[in-house]
Amino acid sequence: MAGGQVATARRARRQLPWARTVFWLYAATLMLPLLWMFGMSIRPNEDILGSFSLIPQRATLDNYQTFFTDPAWYSSYLNSIIYTSMNAVMSLIVAIPAAYAFSRFRFAGDKHLFFWLLTNRMAPPAVFLLPFFQIYQSVGLFDTHLGVAIAHMLFNVPLAVWILEGFMSGIPREIDETAAIDGYSLPRFFIKIFLPMIRSAIGVTAFFCFMFSWVELLIARTITSVNAKPIAATMTRTVSAAGVDWGLLAAAGVLTIIPGAVVIWFVRNYVAKGFALGRV
Amino acid sequence: MALILDGVRLRRRGEIWLDDISLELSSGMTMLVGPMAAGKTTLMRVVAGLLPPDAGRVTVNGADVTSVPVRKRSVAFVYQQFINYPSLSVYENIASPLRLARDLSRAGIDRRVREVAELMGLGELLDRRPAELSGGQQQRTAIARALARPVDVLLLDEPLANLDFKLREQLRADLRTMFQGSSSVVLYSTADPTEALTFAAPTVVLGEGRVRHVGEVAEMYARPPTLAVAAALSDPPLNVLPGVVRDGRVECLGTSFPAPHAHRPAHSPVQDVTQEAAQDVVLGVRPHHVTIGEGGPGTLAFPAEIRLAEVTGSATFLHLLLTGRRHLVAQLPGTQLFVPGESTTAFVDPAHLFVFDENSGRLLAASAASTASTASTASTAAEVDPHG
Numbered sequence: 213m214a215g216g217q218v219a220t221a222r223r224a225r226r227q228l229p230w231a232r233t234v235f236w237l238y239a240a241t242l243m244l245p246l247l248w249m250f251g252m253s254i255r256p257n258e259d260i261l262g263s264f265s266l267i268p269q270r271a272t273l274d275n276y277q278t279f280f281t282d283p284a285w286y287s288s289y290l291n292s293i294i295y296t297s298m299n300a301v302m303s304l305i306v307a308i309p310a311a312y313a314f315s316r317f318r319f320a321g322d323k324h325l326f327f328w329l330l331t332n333r334m335a336p337p338a339v340f341l342l343p344f345f346q347i348y349q350s351v352g353l354f355d356t357h358l359g360v361a362i363a364h365m366l367f368n369v370p371l372a373v374w375i376l377e378g379f380m381s382g383i384p385r386e387i388d389e390t391a392a393i394d395g396y397s398l399p400r401f402f403i404k405i406f407l408p409m410i411r412s413a414i415g416v417t418a419f420f421c422f423m424f425s426w427v428e429l430l431i432a433r434t435i436t437s438v439n440a441k442p443i444a445a446t447m448t449r450t451v452s453a454a455g456v457d458w459g460l461l462a463a464a465g466v467l468t469i470i471p472g473a474v475v476i477w478f479v480r481n482y483v484a485k486g487f488a489l490g491r492v
Numbered sequence: 493m494a495l496i497l498d499g500v501r502l503r504r505r506g507e508i509w510l511d512d513i514s515l516e517l518s519s520g521m522t523m524l525v526g527p528m529a530a531g532k533t534t535l536m537r538v539v540a541g542l543l544p545p546d547a548g549r550v551t552v553n554g555a556d557v558t559s560v561p562v563r564k565r566s567v568a569f570v571y572q573q574f575i576n577y578p579s580l581s582v583y584e585n586i587a588s589p590l591r592l593a594r595d596l597s598r599a600g601i602d603r604r605v606r607e608v609a610e611l612m613g614l615g616e617l618l619d620r621r622p623a624e625l626s627g628g629q630q631q632r633t634a635i636a637r638a639l640a641r642p643v644d645v646l647l648l649d650e651p652l653a654n655l656d657f658k659l660r661e662q663l664r665a666d667l668r669t670m671f672q673g674s675s676s677v678v679l680y681s682t683a684d685p686t687e688a689l690t691f692a693a694p695t696v697v698l699g700e701g702r703v704r705h706v707g708e709v710a711e712m713y714a715r716p717p718t719l720a721v722a723a724a725l726s727d728p729p730l731n732v733l734p735g736v737v738r739d740g741r742v743e744c745l746g747t748s749f750p751a752p753h754a755h756r757p758a759h760s761p762v763q764d765v766t767q768e769a770a771q772d773v774v775l776g777v778r779p780h781h782v783t784i785g786e787g788g789p790g791t792l793a794f795p796a797e798i799r800l801a802e803v804t805g806s807a808t809f810l811h812l813l814l815t816g817r818r819h820l821v822a823q824l825p826g827t828q829l830f831v832p833g834e835s836t837t838a839f840v841d842p843a844h845l846f847v848f849d850e851n852s853g854r855l856l857a858a859s860a861a862s863t864a865s866t867a868s869t870a871s872t873a874a875e876v877d878p879h880g
Contacts, residue, residue: 390637396563
């Protein structure tokens with residue numbers, strides 16, 4: 213009986229002889245640009261422009277050293293991390309109560325409001341450039357981390373509300389009622405019972421907020437100049453009189469991938485669950 | 493303890509959910525019986541304070557609690573779905589109402605949690621999360637949480653409906669002993685007539701948002717005052733046949749029997765059936781009172797076509813088609829084999845027929861047999877067992 217099952221499993225695997233090959237081919241295609249960039253980042257500029265080879269002849273960490281010693285580079289890297297984290301935290305603080313309200317209460321125009329939130333995501337970010345620039349200039353938010361974080365909430369809060377509402381609606385209302393009967397006040401119920409139940413949703417939402425804020429360039433670049441300049445903006449301004457510093461740019465690129473990779477490593481289980489449960 | 497509902501009404505989206513419910517319940521157990529959508533859950537939610545009524549008052553121990561928020565009320569609620577706090581252990585689940593009440597010390601809470609857990613057979617499972625428990629254990633946890641804190645009103649909304657048969661039987665027995673001498677008002681709803689009968693508690697029959705009848709369940713079963721009560725307390729469902737009372741005889745599908753003397757129940761003054769010129773009636777008979785093949789003297793014979801025979805092992809349910817495309821189900825003892833499509837004859841002793849007025853649904857006449865059974869306790873017990 214057990215042997216029969218094993219045989220069946222083997223046969224099932226044998227049905228797709230090319231699966232492995234196709235997978236690795238696909239993976240290699242995806243990875244090639246990244247590998248190429250990594251290769252560039254550990255080579256001097258002359259080698260990058262001179263010879264064509266996958267394996268670097270003279271490996272060096274000079275590019276990385278330049279990155280971490282030049283304030284223009286590392287400070288913009290930090291800027292991005294700061295406003296992205298601020299944005300994720302602020303978006304969650306606003307979106308969790310909003311999503312709870314949408315999932316639990318019926319009020320006049322609730323469905324319209326919920327849909328209207330999403331429409332905020334339908335306009336291209338360029339539309340908001342001018343108003344943001346003008347308003348920030350006049351209220352003193354221009355070129356601040358807080359300013360970028362708030363600007364990014366424009367498209368992250370609707371997304372966060374949308375994701376969280378899906379999760380929260382999957383939690384039976386009876387749990388809220390039971391808590392009320394037991395004597396929990398709403399804030400206490402939220403902290404003690406409700407938030408632990410939607411941990412994975414919060415993880416998924418934080419990841420998406422982080423990701424969208426991290427990759428957003430247009431708004432972040434327009435409303436900053438020096439103090440809160442994002443790393444992506446610095447990367448687009450590397451053409452100097454001496455030409456393009458390919459190696460340094462590649463090193464910055466590699467480092468820019470890392471925070472995203474770290475975040476997704478932490479939430480990888482939650483994201484899988486989130487795709488299955490929520491409306492990601 | 494006393495729970496009084498006074499003229500409670502509730503409407504939602506133009507539908508009547510509760511219609512003028514007035515009840516007086518005292519300490520101990522009260523059963524709330526009715527089919528689906530009868531208003532059982534709605535009524536419980538109103539009592540708990542989860543749903544504000546449009547009109548009427550809810551009074552507990554003389555104090556009007558109609559507008560008191562849920563958190564401030566002394567109630568506990570057990571849902572049909574197994575509702576526990578998933579992020580807390582079984583221990584913390586049971587302890588949470590005690591911790592919030594703040595009237596017990598840490599040690600006192602610990603003692604109480606262990607006591608209730610022992611009572612519900614959860615002693616070994618206190619460290620587990622609800623997700624790591626079986627359905628029966630999850631519901632035990634929910635019940636334990638409801639029992640932990642002494643409350644004025646304990647509400648159990650079909651607590652056993654989502655459990656499998658064996659667990660249900662066992663928990664039912666446990667709950668019955670547990671609530672016997674309870675000082676709280678325990679309101680227990682069920683759609684299952686067997687459950688209502690086995691608890692043998694004062695019973696409220698609900699239907700379409702109204703109170704159909706209040707009384708002792710055994711008596712209601714033996715002499716259902718209305719068709720709705722008879723239907724709510726019959727499992728398998730009551731067979732219903734059309735009939736006419738004319739010249740002192742009840743006519744039904746080509747056969748007839750002498751109309752029994754009309755009873756005059758105290759709560760519903762009814763005119764003497766025998767004096768009516770012609771009156772449309774509804775005849776009700778429980779499936780286990782229908783026999784096949786053998787009819788004693790005076791039984792009614794209905795020619796029938798066999799449509800379906802369901803064998804459960806201890807019983808065979810025979811679905812029959814009578815003249816006029818009327819359906820009749822017979823519950824026969826043991827495993828019996830029938831061929832669908834064949835003709836047969838169904839026999840019903842008129843003594844087991846309930847005659848209801850078609851318009852009001854009130855019982856006009858019950859058979860002598862079932863009246864006699866209310867008189868003697870021994871035969872009441874026999875009558876109460878719906879599978880007997």
